[in-house]
Amino acid sequence: MIVQPGVQPIPIRGHAEPAIDNVPGGSGPVWVPGKPEGFDQIAPRLKAMIRVARYHGVELDPSEFKAASPDTIPNAADLSQWAQNGGMWSRAVRIRWSHLLRFENTGPVVLLFSDGGAGILTGASNEQNVVFLKSVDAPEDAEAVIIDELRLSQVWSGEAVLLRSARSYVAADAPFTIGWLVDLVRLESRPLRDIGIASFTLSILTILPPLIVMTVVNKVLQFSSMSTLALLTAVIAVVFIYETLLGHARRLIINVVGARLDTKLNLHVFSRLLRLPLDYFERHPAGETLYHLAQVYRIREFLTGKLLSTFLDMITLGVLIPVMFYINATLAWMVIACAVVIMLIIFAFLAPLRRGYQRVVDAETWKSAALGETVVGIKTVKALGLEPQRKALWDERVADAGKARLAFGQLANWPQTLVTPIERVMVIGTMLIGAYLAMNDPSGYMVGSLFAFMMIAQRVGQPLVGLARLVEDYEEVGAAIGEAASVLNRPLESSSNSAGLRPKLIGEIRFSDLTFSYIGTRTPALDRVSFDVPAGTMFGIVGRSGSGKSTIARLLQGINRDYSGFLKLDGVDLKEINLRHLRQGLGVVLQDNFLFRGSIRDNIIAGRAGLTLSDAMRAAHLAGAAEFIERMPNGYDTYIEEGSPNLSGGQRQRLAIARALIHNPTILILDEATSALDPESEAVVSANLMRIASGRTMIIVSHRLASLTECDQILVMDQGKVIDVAPHSVLLERCGIYRQLWFQQNRHLEGRHGHLAAVPPRLA
Structure with missing residues (x-):
C-alpha cells in the first residue's frame, strides 16, 4: 500500500468502510422500487444520495426513485435525475483521482463503487495525497476514513454524483414572470450563440447580391465585360449554395431551441398546477383555469417566433444599415426617418390597445368558464333539461367576447392604417428620390447604386417595422404573462420535495383545541375541537350537515393548514410533516x-x-x-x-x-364513502370494513349511523363543536343528538323490533 509520510492508513474494510455489503445480489437487504420500508432497506447508493441531500437541507424520497430497470443497481444518471426531480442541482460525472483532491472545502460527493456500493467523500488533502470517505451506514458523528489512491482504485472506477442546492432562478418555485422567461431563454445561450453566428454570416452574404448587381450595372453593362460577368456569376453561385446550407442549419437549430423551450414551459406549468392547493380549484372554474394556462402557448410562440426572429433581424440590421449609409446617406436617412415615425405611431396606441386587450381577456375568461362548467356538469344539464339555459348563457358570453374583440380589432386597425402609407413611402419614395438623384449624377454610377440600395432597403425596411410592432406584440404577451401568472403564481402547497419531517407513521391522531375557518367566512368550521384517536382503531365521525365532519378529513390530508391549535400525528405537528410523505401514508376514499x-x-x-x-x-x-x-x-x-x-x-x-x-396506508379515511351506494354495494363494502381496518387507523366520516356501529369510538359533531365521543351503545344512552339521528334513520325498525335502540347485528 502506498501512503504518505505521517499519515496512518485505516483499513478500508473497517467500521466505516466505503465498500458496502448490502447491495443487490449480496447478503444484505435490497431496496425494491415503489416499496421502501425503511432506511435500512434502501440500497447503499440511494442511502448515500439521501445523506448528501440532507447535508444541503433537502430530503429525497426513495419511493420517487425511478431506475431504468427495477432489477439493476441504480446508475449515476438515474441517481442524478432523482436528485434533480427533488429540486437539487446534480450531475453524474466520471472523474480522476486528481479531481478528487480538489474537493478540499466543498460539500460531500457521492462515489459509486464497482461492486454496486457507494461512499461519501467528505474532504481531501492535496498535500498528503489522500481523501476522506464515510460509509453510508456510518453514524453522523463518525470519523471519516483516510484513503489513498491505490486503496480507492481497488473499489472505485471514477463514477461520482455531484450534488448541491439549486440556486438557479429557473426553478420549480420561481415566480412566473418575464424575468423567469428571460432566464429560461438564457439557458439556451450556446445554441443561441450558434444562431447568432449563422445570422451574422447570412447578413454578410446578404450584402453581396446587391453589391454584385451594382457592379453588373456599373461595370458589366457599361463596359460589356464578359469576364467580369463570368466571375460574378461564379461568386453568386457559391454564395447561394453556402447561404442555402447555412440557412438550413440555422432553421434546424431554431427548431431545436423552440422545442426545448416549449418542453421546459410545459413541464413548469404542469408542475406548478399540480402543486396548487385544492382550495384554488374549488374556488375557480376549470374553464377559467384552462384559459389562463392556454396563454402560456402564446408566450411560447412569441419567444420562439417573433422575439427570436426580431433578434435575428437586429443582427441583420447591424450589418445592412452601415452599408445603406455607405451606398447613399440621403436615402438611408429617409428609411430611418420612416421607421421612427412608424414606431411613434405604435407607441401612441399602446395604452388604449392594452386596455382593450384586457377587456378581451376578461370576456374570453368568462366564456371559457361557462364552457368548462357545462362540460363538467353535462350529466346535470341533461338530467334537468337545462340545455336552453346553458345555451342562453353561452350566447351571452359569446356576444360579450365578440363585442370586446370587435372593439379591440377596430382600435388596432388604426395604427395599421396610419403605418401603411409610411411603409409605402419607405419603399416607393426612396425609389423615386433615388431615380431623381441618378438622373442628376454625372458619373452614371448612381444607377447601379440605386438598384443595390433598393435591394438592401427591402431587407432593412421590414425588420425596422417589425421591431416597432414587437413592442405592440410585447404588450399582448405581457397581458398573457399576467393571465398565466394569475394561476401559476398562486401560493403553493408546502414543498413536497424538501420541506418537512418524514416520521414513520403509526396512526395515532390528536386534535387539541383546534379552530379553523374557511376563507371568507366568519363562523368557524371547527371551534376548539379536541379528541384523540389511538393507533389501529376504527373511529367514526357523525353529525348533521355543516357540522364539520368533512373539514376534519380535509385537515388530516393537509389540504388546509392555516388552523390554530394543534393537530398531531404520532406526536408530530401535522404542519411540520412533509406533505407528500403525509399523503403517501394516507388512503382516502371520497363520496x-x-x-x-x-x-x-x-x-x-x-x-x-x-x-x-x-x-x-x-x-x-x-x-x-x-x-x-x-x-x-x-x-x-x-x-x-x-x-x-x-x-x-x-x-x-x-x-x-x-x-x-x-x-x-397507515391511516385510511372514508369520507362519506358509502353514502351514494345502493344497499347491496354498501353491504359488500361494510362486510369488508373489519378486514380492511386490520392493522391500520381508520377514520369513517358518515351520516349513516348503521355503518359506524362497529367503530371503537364515534365522534359526534354539531356546528363545528365536539358534542361527545364514545362507542355506539354509550352514545345511544347519553347523547341526545346521536339518539335523535339514530331515531330518524331507523324509524322503520320500530314496529319490527319494538324499540329504537336496537343495535344492528355485527358486520362481518
Whole structure:
C-alpha cells in the first residue's frame, strides 16, 4: 500500500468502510422500487444520495426513485435525475483521482463503487495525497476514513454524483414572470450563440447580391465585360449554395431551441398546477383555469417566433444599415426617418390597445368558464333539461367576447392604417428620390447604386417595422404573462420535495383545541375541537350537515393548514410533516371518486412505480372488488372511459377503495364513502370494513349511523363543536343528538323490533 509520510492508513474494510455489503445480489437487504420500508432497506447508493441531500437541507424520497430497470443497481444518471426531480442541482460525472483532491472545502460527493456500493467523500488533502470517505451506514458523528489512491482504485472506477442546492432562478418555485422567461431563454445561450453566428454570416452574404448587381450595372453593362460577368456569376453561385446550407442549419437549430423551450414551459406549468392547493380549484372554474394556462402557448410562440426572429433581424440590421449609409446617406436617412415615425405611431396606441386587450381577456375568461362548467356538469344539464339555459348563457358570453374583440380589432386597425402609407413611402419614395438623384449624377454610377440600395432597403425596411410592432406584440404577451401568472403564481402547497419531517407513521391522531375557518367566512368550521384517536382503531365521525365532519378529513390530508391549535400525528405537528410523505401514508376514499381513463389495473395501481398486477389483485380482493372485476370480459385489463360509464356506482367505489389500499396506508379515511351506494354495494363494502381496518387507523366520516356501529369510538359533531365521543351503545344512552339521528334513520325498525335502540347485528 502506498501512503504518505505521517499519515496512518485505516483499513478500508473497517467500521466505516466505503465498500458496502448490502447491495443487490449480496447478503444484505435490497431496496425494491415503489416499496421502501425503511432506511435500512434502501440500497447503499440511494442511502448515500439521501445523506448528501440532507447535508444541503433537502430530503429525497426513495419511493420517487425511478431506475431504468427495477432489477439493476441504480446508475449515476438515474441517481442524478432523482436528485434533480427533488429540486437539487446534480450531475453524474466520471472523474480522476486528481479531481478528487480538489474537493478540499466543498460539500460531500457521492462515489459509486464497482461492486454496486457507494461512499461519501467528505474532504481531501492535496498535500498528503489522500481523501476522506464515510460509509453510508456510518453514524453522523463518525470519523471519516483516510484513503489513498491505490486503496480507492481497488473499489472505485471514477463514477461520482455531484450534488448541491439549486440556486438557479429557473426553478420549480420561481415566480412566473418575464424575468423567469428571460432566464429560461438564457439557458439556451450556446445554441443561441450558434444562431447568432449563422445570422451574422447570412447578413454578410446578404450584402453581396446587391453589391454584385451594382457592379453588373456599373461595370458589366457599361463596359460589356464578359469576364467580369463570368466571375460574378461564379461568386453568386457559391454564395447561394453556402447561404442555402447555412440557412438550413440555422432553421434546424431554431427548431431545436423552440422545442426545448416549449418542453421546459410545459413541464413548469404542469408542475406548478399540480402543486396548487385544492382550495384554488374549488374556488375557480376549470374553464377559467384552462384559459389562463392556454396563454402560456402564446408566450411560447412569441419567444420562439417573433422575439427570436426580431433578434435575428437586429443582427441583420447591424450589418445592412452601415452599408445603406455607405451606398447613399440621403436615402438611408429617409428609411430611418420612416421607421421612427412608424414606431411613434405604435407607441401612441399602446395604452388604449392594452386596455382593450384586457377587456378581451376578461370576456374570453368568462366564456371559457361557462364552457368548462357545462362540460363538467353535462350529466346535470341533461338530467334537468337545462340545455336552453346553458345555451342562453353561452350566447351571452359569446356576444360579450365578440363585442370586446370587435372593439379591440377596430382600435388596432388604426395604427395599421396610419403605418401603411409610411411603409409605402419607405419603399416607393426612396425609389423615386433615388431615380431623381441618378438622373442628376454625372458619373452614371448612381444607377447601379440605386438598384443595390433598393435591394438592401427591402431587407432593412421590414425588420425596422417589425421591431416597432414587437413592442405592440410585447404588450399582448405581457397581458398573457399576467393571465398565466394569475394561476401559476398562486401560493403553493408546502414543498413536497424538501420541506418537512418524514416520521414513520403509526396512526395515532390528536386534535387539541383546534379552530379553523374557511376563507371568507366568519363562523368557524371547527371551534376548539379536541379528541384523540389511538393507533389501529376504527373511529367514526357523525353529525348533521355543516357540522364539520368533512373539514376534519380535509385537515388530516393537509389540504388546509392555516388552523390554530394543534393537530398531531404520532406526536408530530401535522404542519411540520412533509406533505407528500403525509399523503403517501394516507388512503382516502371520497363520496364521488374520479377514475382515470385507462384499464382497471392502471386505476388501482395509479401509476405507482414498482407495483404489479399481483399487488392490484390483492388490493381489489381486500376492497371486495375482485369478484366483479373477474366477471368482466377483460378482467383487470378492462378499459375505463372518462366518467367510467361502464361501471356502476358501487363498482367505482370499490375500485376507489382498492386504489386507496394499494400502498398499504397507515391511516385510511372514508369520507362519506358509502353514502351514494345502493344497499347491496354498501353491504359488500361494510362486510369488508373489519378486514380492511386490520392493522391500520381508520377514520369513517358518515351520516349513516348503521355503518359506524362497529367503530371503537364515534365522534359526534354539531356546528363545528365536539358534542361527545364514545362507542355506539354509550352514545345511544347519553347523547341526545346521536339518539335523535339514530331515531330518524331507523324509524322503520320500530314496529319490527319494538324499540329504537336496537343495535344492528355485527358486520362481518
